[in-house]
Amino acid sequence: MAVPETSRLSLNTATVRERWTLAQAIEGCARHGLGGISPWRDKVAELGLGEAARRIRDAGLAVTGLCRGGLFPASDAAGRAAAIADNRRAIEEAAVLGARCLVLVAGGLPAGSRDIAGARAMVGDGIAAILPDARAAGVALAIEPLHPMYAADRACVNTLDQALDLCDALGPGVGVAVDVYHTWWDPNLARAIARAGAERILAFHICDWLVPTTDLLLDRGMMGDGVIDIRAIRGLVEAAGYTGLHEVEIFSAGNWWKRDPDEVVAICKERHRAVC
Amino acid sequence: MAVPETSRLSLNTATVRERWTLAQAIEGCARHGLGGISPWRDKVAELGLGEAARRIRDAGLAVTGLCRGGLFPASDAAGRAAAIADNRRAIEEAAVLGARCLVLVAGGLPAGSRDIAGARAMVGDGIAAILPDARAAGVALAIEPLHPMYAADRACVNTLDQALDLCDALGPGVGVAVDVYHTWWDPNLARAIARAGAERILAFHICDWLVPTTDLLLDRGMMGDGVIDIRAIRGLVEAAGYTGLHEVEIFSAGNWWKRDPDEVVAICKERHRAVC
Numbered sequence: 266m267a268v269p270e271t272s273r274l275s276l277n278t279a280t281v282r283e284r285w286t287l288a289q290a291i292e293g294c295a296r297h298g299l300g301g302i303s304p305w306r307d308k309v310a311e312l313g314l315g316e317a318a319r320r321i322r323d324a325g326l327a328v329t330g331l332c333r334g335g336l337f338p339a340s341d342a343a344g345r346a347a348a349i350a351d352n353r354r355a356i357e358e359a360a361v362l363g364a365r366c367l368v369l370v371a372g373g374l375p376a377g378s379r380d381i382a383g384a385r386a387m388v389g390d391g392i393a394a395i396l397p398d399a400r401a402a403g404v405a406l407a408i409e410p411l412h413p414m415y416a417a418d419r420a421c422v423n424t425l426d427q428a429l430d431l432c433d434a435l436g437p438g439v440g441v442a443v444d445v446y447h448t449w450w451d452p453n454l455a456r457a458i459a460r461a462g463a464e465r466i467l468a469f470h471i472c473d474w475l476v477p478t479t480d481l482l483l484d485r486g487m488m489g490d491g492v493i494d495i496r497a498i499r500g501l502v503e504a505a506g507y508t509g510l511h512e513v514e515i516f517s518a519g520n521w522w523k524r525d526p527d528e529v530v531a532i533c534k535e536r537h538r539a540v541c
Numbered sequence: 542m543a544v545p546e547t548s549r550l551s552l553n554t555a556t557v558r559e560r561w562t563l564a565q566a567i568e569g570c571a572r573h574g575l576g577g578i579s580p581w582r583d584k585v586a587e588l589g590l591g592e593a594a595r596r597i598r599d600a601g602l603a604v605t606g607l608c609r610g611g612l613f614p615a616s617d618a619a620g621r622a623a624a625i626a627d628n629r630r631a632i633e634e635a636a637v638l639g640a641r642c643l644v645l646v647a648g649g650l651p652a653g654s655r656d657i658a659g660a661r662a663m664v665g666d667g668i669a670a671i672l673p674d675a676r677a678a679g680v681a682l683a684i685e686p687l688h689p690m691y692a693a694d695r696a697c698v699n700t701l702d703q704a705l706d707l708c709d710a711l712g713p714g715v716g717v718a719v720d721v722y723h724t725w726w727d728p729n730l731a732r733a734i735a736r737a738g739a740e741r742i743l744a745f746h747i748c749d750w751l752v753p754t755t756d757l758l759l760d761r762g763m764m765g766d767g768v769i770d771i772r773a774i775r776g777l778v779e780a781a782g783y784t785g786l787h788e789v790e791i792f793s794a795g796n797w798w799k800r801d802p803d804e805v806v807a808i809c810k811e812r813h814r815a816v817c
Contacts, residue, residue, distance in 0.1 A: 374752075379770040381726070414690040416726035417752045417768045427728040450657070450692035452703040476650075476693045481754060492693045494655040 266500055269511060274537050275301030275329040277470070277514035278308055281526040287312045289526070291320045297530045301327035301510045303368075303468075309358060318362050328364040329512045330407060330442065330468045331355065335369035337391030338384040338421070340376060345387060348372070352395045359404045365509065366407035366467040367399070368442050371422040373415065384421045389431055392439060400438045407467040408432065409442035412450075414481050424448075425457035432465055443502055444470035444514070446485055449493040455501055463506025471495055471541055472515045483518035488536040495541045511541055542776055545787060550813050551577030551605040553746070553790035554584055557802040563588045565802070567596045573806045577603035577786045579644075579744075585634060594638050604640040605788045606683060606718065606744045607631065611645035613667030614660040614697070616652060621663060624648070628671045635680045641785065642683035642743040643675070644718050647698040649691065660697045668711055676714045683743040684708065685718035688726075690757050700724075701733035708741055719778055720746035720790070722761055725769040731777055739782025747771055747817055748791045759794035764812040771817045787817055 276299055278290045285293060287308040294302045302321060309317045309331075321328060334355040339345045352369075359367040371388045374381060392406065399406050408428040411420035422428050425448055428441045441461055448454055458466070473491030478484050488495055499511065513533050515521050521529050552575055554566045561569060563584040570578045578597060585593045585607075597604060610631040615621045628645075635643040647664045650657060668682060675682050684704040687696035698704050701724055704717045717737055724730055734742070749767030754760050764771055775787065789809050791797050797805050 374768055379768050381768075381770075385728070412690065413688060413726040414754070414757075417750055417754075421726075423726055424728060430728075450689040450697075450699055452661070452700060452706075474693055478690070478693075478757060481690075481757065492650055492655050492657075494657070 266496055268538050269541055271298045271534050271537065272300040273510050274299045274534060275303055275327065275510040275512040276530065276533070277303040277332065277512050278305055279332070280513055280515045280521065280533070281529060282308070283522040285526045287317055288320060291324050291326065293526060293530055294326055295324035297534060299326070299530070301329040301512065303328065303330040303332060303512050303514070304362070305332045306355060306358060309362070314358055314361055321362065327510060328362045329510045330366050330368045331359040331362055331364040333368045333370050334406070336372035338372045338375050338387040340378070345391065349391055349394045352391070353398050356395060356399050356402050356404050360402040364404065366405040366440070366442065368468065369406055369408050370411060371408070371420040373418040373421055381416065381421055388422060389434065392431065392435055396435060396438055405467050406439045407442040408439060409444060410447055412447040424451055424453070425461065426453060429457065429460055429465070440465035440467040442468035442470060445493050445495050445498050446470070446472050446474060449474060449498065454498070458501040458505050461505060466502055466505060466507040468512060469499070469502050469507060469509060470512045470514050472513060480518070483516045485515045485517055487515060487521060487532060488513070489540040499541055511537065513537070542772055544814050545817055547574045547810050547813065548576040549786050550575045550810060551579055551603065551786040551788040552806065552809070553579040553608065553788050554581055555608070556789055556791045556797065556809070557805060558584070559798040561802045563593055564596060567600050567602065569802060569806055570602055571600035573810060575602070575806070577605040577788065579604065579606040579608060579788050579790070580638070581608045582631060582634060585638070590634055590637055597638065603786060604638045605786045606642050606644045607635040607638055607640040609644045609646050612648035614648045614651050614663040616654070621667065625667055625670045628667070629674050632671060632675050632678050632680050636678040640680065642681040642716070642718065644744065645682055645684050646687060647684070647696040649694040649697055657692065657697055664698060665707055665710065668707065668715060672711060672714055681743050682715045683718040684715060685720060686723055688723040700727055700729070701737065702729060705733065705736055705741070716741035716743040718744035718746060721769050721771050721774050722746070722748050722750060725750060725774065730774070734777040734781050737781060742778055742781060742783040744788060745775070745778050745783060745785060746788045746790050748789060756794070759792045761792045763791060763797060763808060764789070765816040775817060787813065789813070
């Protein structure tokens with residue numbers, strides 16, 4: 266497989282969240298020659314939605330996704346309605362930003378619940394409720410299956426096949442975000458990526474799984490520092506027809522979040538060429 | 542569903558490993574009225590295999606499993622051969638103990654490897670190599686799929702369906718151990734348990750998934766303290782025809798391992814009746 270151009274690289278701003286504002290991240294991505302950026306909503310709000318959209322456009326960056334919508338399950342109807350209302354705002358923001366997709370993290374179990382099937386039903390109902398808004402706004406919804414270790418507290422959608430079953434049930438306008446960190450272990454990964462196909466793979470996220478992993482949430486690795494065969498998975502998504510960017514998203518409280526973001530981005534570029 | 546009798550409860554000795562020898566665990570299980578025990582090989586070696594077998598038999602306890610075989614992947618042929626030789630010894634030990642099964646934890650990636658498909662092939666090859674020995678000894682092999690968060694460093698068999706695919710390929714003499722901790726998140730769990738059926742469900746392990754979980758390995762919860770609907774999963778395995786014991790296995794460096802094992806077993810009994 267060909268070494269990827271840096272213009273295929275996108276920076277999820279979570280990777281530099283501790284030391285760069287969104288304005289700095291936009292400027293940094295452009296200066297380093299990256300092709301895209303994926304901002305988080307809190308950072309967008311901080312800079313102002315219109316200003317963020319203008320700066321990203323002026324920098325010539327694609328918006329590979331807006332992070333994030335979802336989090337649908339709640340203990341009562343009011344909580345579920347509040348989540349749906351917040352997702353509608355996120356759709357509007359994604360439209361203004363021209364985002365390739367709104368990333369949906371399903372949400373975990375409501376407090377005190379042991380009913381994962383019930384939570385999963387709430388996710389399907391929640392996406393169904395916002396889908397007309399998304400279609401009207403021209404915003405694609407990307408269900409991101411998260412690693413099963415987040416099933417309880419973050420996302421009860423845990424495999425690509427499960428996300429695709431939801432897509433099948435919901436119809437056009439919903440696809441998936443394929444993140445190597447969340448999916449690399451899946452014995453059915455190759456088949457599931459082929460099943461997804463070009464139209465439904467809306468984003469491709471990269472980082473690495475460290476051995477040992479010392480924290481369930483904040484110990485992701487830089488590409489090449491772990492055990493994931495990222496290039497092989499890129500091969501699978503490209504064989505399925507995906508032509509979009511490769512979005513690096515590293516949650517790393519103990520290491521990468523502490524470093525100079527310019528160094529982090531420079532290393533992302535090197536590793537992207539070397540192992541992705 | 543009926544409240545389970547304490548005679549249906551088995552103690553995996555890992556639950557009390559820091560404060561009880563195997564001899565103490567055998568005596569404790571009998572005194573508390575449990576129906577079984579599942580020892581680890583290091584504890585068996587410490588007491589002596591014949592002595593362990595005699596004491597367990599005299600205590601009237603079933604051996605719901607011997608922990609553990611497996612760990613097949615290795616960087617070179619010598620390493621793989623050593624694993625197979627060690628598994629053959631484990632089969633002999635399981636036969637002497639009259640264990641219901643030898644629990645197989647697949648093993649993770651060899652050092653430096655990113656080839657999870659290759660590791661998975663080594664697991665299949667390894668089990669195939671020891672299966673004639675297991676059949677000859679009358680020892681059932683129980684593949685235990687571990688949670689996907691252990692795919693890199695402990696077990697590259699991560700779903701019940703993946704384990705059952707291995708069983709299908711290997712033929713009679715191989716089944717599965719269903720552990721609620723490793724499988725509760727699986728969107729396909731109900732179908733996979735039904736697929737396994739009575740003959741292939743060789744063990745049923747219980748504990749709970751805590752929120753938050755602060756360590757990937759050593760922060761399992763007592764039944765009832767987490768988010769797993771254990772009784773519902775017991776219902777699935779019993780609907781599939783499983784009539785065996787419920788083996789409690791809690792790795793908990795920060796909590797249960799520090800407590801008086803008599804207190805731990807007493808709470809296991811209470812929770813077994815209350816939520817399992």
